[in-house]
Amino acid sequence: MTATAEKDMSRTAAKPRSVRKYSADISAVGEPFLWGLGGALALGIILIAGFLTLIFWNGVTTFWPKPVAVVTLNDGAKVAGEPFRSEVFRPDAAFLQALTPAQRAEVAADDGFVSRTMYRIGNYDLFGEDFRWVPETQKADVSYPENFFFFERQEWGAFVGTIAAVDLAGRKLEGPGIDLSLLHDEQEAARDRFERIREIERDEIGAINHYLNELRLDVRRAELRYGPDSPEVREAKAEAEARAAELQVEYRALAETASAIKAEDAQYRITLAAVDGQTKEMQLSQIVRFYAANDLSYFEKWGVYLSRWGEFLSEDPREANTEGGILPAIFGTVVMTLMMVIVVAPFGVITALYLREYAKQGRLVAIVRISVNNLAGVPSIVYGVFGVGFFAYTVGGGIDALFFPERLPSPTFGTGGILWSALTLALLTVPVVIVASEEALAAVPRSMREGSLACGASKWQTIKWIVLPRAMPGVMTGLILAMARGAGEVAPLMLVGVVKLAPELPVDGFFPYIHLERSFMHLGFHIFDVGFQSRNSEAGKPMVFVTTLLLLALIVLMNSSAIYIRNRLKKKFVGSQF
Numbered sequence: 192m193t194a195t196a197e198k199d200m201s202r203t204a205a206k207p208r209s210v211r212k213y214s215a216d217i218s219a220v221g222e223p224f225l226w227g228l229g230g231a232l233a234l235g236i237i238l239i240a241g242f243l244t245l246i247f248w249n250g251v252t253t254f255w256p257k258p259v260a261v262v263t264l265n266d267g268a269k270v271a272g273e274p275f276r277s278e279v280f281r282p283d284a285a286f287l288q289a290l291t292p293a294q295r296a297e298v299a300a301d302d303g304f305v306s307r308t309m310y311r312i313g314n315y316d317l318f319g320e321d322f323r324w325v326p327e328t329q330k331a332d333v334s335y336p337e338n339f340f341f342f343e344r345q346e347w348g349a350f351v352g353t354i355a356a357v358d359l360a361g362r363k364l365e366g367p368g369i370d371l372s373l374l375h376d377e378q379e380a381a382r383d384r385f386e387r388i389r390e391i392e393r394d395e396i397g398a399i400n401h402y403l404n405e406l407r408l409d410v411r412r413a414e415l416r417y418g419p420d421s422p423e424v425r426e427a428k429a430e431a432e433a434r435a436a437e438l439q440v441e442y443r444a445l446a447e448t449a450s451a452i453k454a455e456d457a458q459y460r461i462t463l464a465a466v467d468g469q470t471k472e473m474q475l476s477q478i479v480r481f482y483a484a485n486d487l488s489y490f491e492k493w494g495v496y497l498s499r500w501g502e503f504l505s506e507d508p509r510e511a512n513t514e515g516g517i518l519p520a521i522f523g524t525v526v527m528t529l530m531m532v533i534v535v536a537p538f539g540v541i542t543a544l545y546l547r548e549y550a551k552q553g554r555l556v557a558i559v560r561i562s563v564n565n566l567a568g569v570p571s572i573v574y575g576v577f578g579v580g581f582f583a584y585t586v587g588g589g590i591d592a593l594f595f596p597e598r599l600p601s602p603t604f605g606t607g608g609i610l611w612s613a614l615t616l617a618l619l620t621v622p623v624v625i626v627a628s629e630e631a632l633a634a635v636p637r638s639m640r641e642g643s644l645a646c647g648a649s650k651w652q653t654i655k656w657i658v659l660p661r662a663m664p665g666v667m668t669g670l671i672l673a674m675a676r677g678a679g680e681v682a683p684l685m686l687v688g689v690v691k692l693a694p695e696l697p698v699d700g701f702f703p704y705i706h707l708e709r710s711f712m713h714l715g716f717h718i719f720d721v722g723f724q725s726r727n728s729e730a731g732k733p734m735v736f737v738t739t740l741l742l743l744a745l746i747v748l749m750n751s752s753a754i755y756i757r758n759r760l761k762k763k764f765v766g767s768q769f
Contacts, residue, residue: 243743250740253733254499256492259339259351259484260310261466262325263332270325271339271351271466272310273484275729279304282326294328309729313341313349317469321348321730337486338367342463343479345385348510348730352465357475360458371483377459381476384456391449399438399445401701406431411597503737508692512721513731517738519693523609523711524745526697528678530613530707531620535673538617539624540666546625547632548654567622575683578615583607583687587708603708607688609697610707615687616680620673627672631665632658660760667757671750678746681715689716691724714742 257273264270282305287295298305307326315321342350357364359377364370413427459475479502482495506516550556587604595603604610635658643653681689690710697709718738721731 246736246739246743249733249736253737254496254503256341256482256484256487256495258335259341261334261336261339262310262330263334264325264329265331269466270310270312270323272312272323273341273351275309275311275322277306277308279306281305286326290328298328311349311351311730313351314465314469314471316347317465317471321727335485337483339466339484340481341484342481343514344473345477345479345509348514350463350465350471352463354461355464355470356462358458358460358462359475360455374461378475378478378481381456381459381474382479384452385476388449388452388456391445391452395445396442396449398701399442402438403435406435408597415596511725512692512717513725513727513734517712517714517717517741519696520712520714520717520738521741521745522696522698523689523693524678524714524742525749527609527613527616527684527711527713528674528749530609531616531677532670532674534614534617535621535624535677536666536670539621539669539673540628542621543625543628543632544654544659547629548650548658563622563625567626570682571619571680572682572686574615574619575686577618578611578683578687579607582611582614587611606708607686607710608708609688609711612684612688612711615683616677619680619683620677623673623676624666624669627669628662628666631662631668634665635661660763664757664761667753667760671753671757674749674753675746678749679715679742681713681719684713684716689713691716691720714738714745718742 259271260274262270281303282298286305287298290298305326305328307324309322309324311321312318312323313321338353340352340354342352344350354369354374355365357369357374357377410424410427410431413421413424417423456474456476460472461475461478462470462472464470480495480498482491487495503516504521505518507519508517509515546556546559583604583606587602587606587608590604591599591602639657639661640653643657644650648656688710690712693710693712695706695709697706697711698704699706718735721738722728722735725731
């Protein structure tokens with residue numbers, strides 16, 4: 192053996208060949224960490240997709256007409272209603288004691304569980320409840336008769352039952368031979384009379400009351416300005432009395448017209464019969480919509496479905512917001528969000544521009560930046576307390592004292608309103624806009640600034656024509672984030688202006704036509720109110736899902752508009768060189 196071979200053998204013996212370990216290699220390249228990241232991403236996507244699917248499916252199917260089941264119980268009693276949902280439950284000893292031995296054996300075979308179905312029975316004024324659970328062990332028979340109808344009423348919610356009789360201004364119809372096409376025509380005519388009465392009482396007589404109140408305020412304003420015994424006050428009173436006399440004539444004419452329509456409408460009545468034989472007589476105009484739930488064709492179901500969506504998007508709410516439409520809430524949400532964007536955009540961009548381009552970088556600017564970042568973590572309800580304390584009571588109270596003294600002690604701007612809500616949400620979202628705008632300004636290449644200055648442009652001209660246009664896509668990103676958060680916030684609005692039911696919209700036909708001091712309705716608060724504040728949370732669940740779907744759709748629509756503008760700005764400026 193040569194010396195070289197001996198040296199190789201000794202080196203091999205000193206350093207044994209390493210054996211590759213599978214687990215060590217995976218840990219070394221970070222594969223477990225990579226699997227964790229991928230799993231977290233997949234779990235997040237699944238949760239978001241599941242949530243959106245739940246909201247979309249329940250929201251889209253809410254207005255689809257369902258059949259009416261008539262359930263005959265073991266004791267002969269009957270329950271009629273729409274099957275709402277089913278579940279299994281573990282009955283107590285009293286429930287099991289009332290069962291037959293065969294039923295108890297069946298329950299025992301199912302591990303002690305019993306399935307049950309919730310029916311929307313309506314008829315709250317007769318039964319005192321909207322929904323009723325029926326265990327499967329109590330069902331003797333289930334049928335779907337064609338003569339059962341689902342009525343949507345102006346008051347007391349839905350009614351499930353049959354038509355016992357109809358009185359059409361002395362023409363009485365009874366029994367199953369009632370002409371449904373004639374009844375539908377008469378019901379539409381009755382609803383026209385109902386809408387005309389409401390138009391007279393709410394709009395036309397409401398306008399007269401508004402002008403009478405303005406006359407009273409004119410006199411009060413003259414008293415404050417010239418003194419209660421001044422000639423100006425006597426002249427104002429004389430003018431007000433003359434004008435009030437004219438308005439009283441108009442009021443009496445409208446009241447007589449409304450009374451005549453009501454008297455005519457009272458002659459058209461319908462008698463409904465519940466499944467237990469109880470009857471309910473009402474005016475035909477109180478029926479919003481009715482249909483034979485078990486005798487609808489496919490196209491008739493689509494007609495009911497689209498009619499409900501039309502009412503939902505274009506009408507006022509009724510029945511404690513659990514029925515009818517949400518037009519005031521849609522209007523309030525969109526207007527408040529747009530006002531918030533109009534306020535927060537210039538305020539946030541100007542602040543970011545000063546911090547980035549003009550402020551001398553130092554400890555003070557660093558403290559300001561830290562404060563702005565910390566403001567984003569303040570609970571939103573704190574902003575609500577600040578909004579009602581500063582905007583409503585301080586600023587609004589000052590405006591009332593200066594410009595509306597004749598209306599005191601009733602506040603005009605000194606209480607919650609849509610203007611103060613928009614300003615409060617602007618403060619809440621301005622840190623997002625400042626941070627995003629400052630990052631966008633910092634991303635503009637320094638060479639562009641230097642090139643512009645080298646060509647003789649001033650600093651403001653450089654910012655105006657070079658920096659700001661190229662930073663606008665980033666600024667728009669901040670605005671999109673602010674808009675999404677502002678549109679969905681509810682907690683601060685509950686203190687600063689949102690109400691359960693707003694009697695008037697912020698826009699109407701009275702000068703100055705836009706009334707920013709008024710309270711308003713909001714989709715987010717509407718969801719909270721219907722889901723947790725209504726007399727029956729089960730009755731409010733469908734409205735919760737469909738309102739949530741609409742709120743998400745509005746946010747997506749507004750964000751899509753902002754994203755479209757941002758992409759247009761990117762195409763215009765990205766890639767262009769100074």
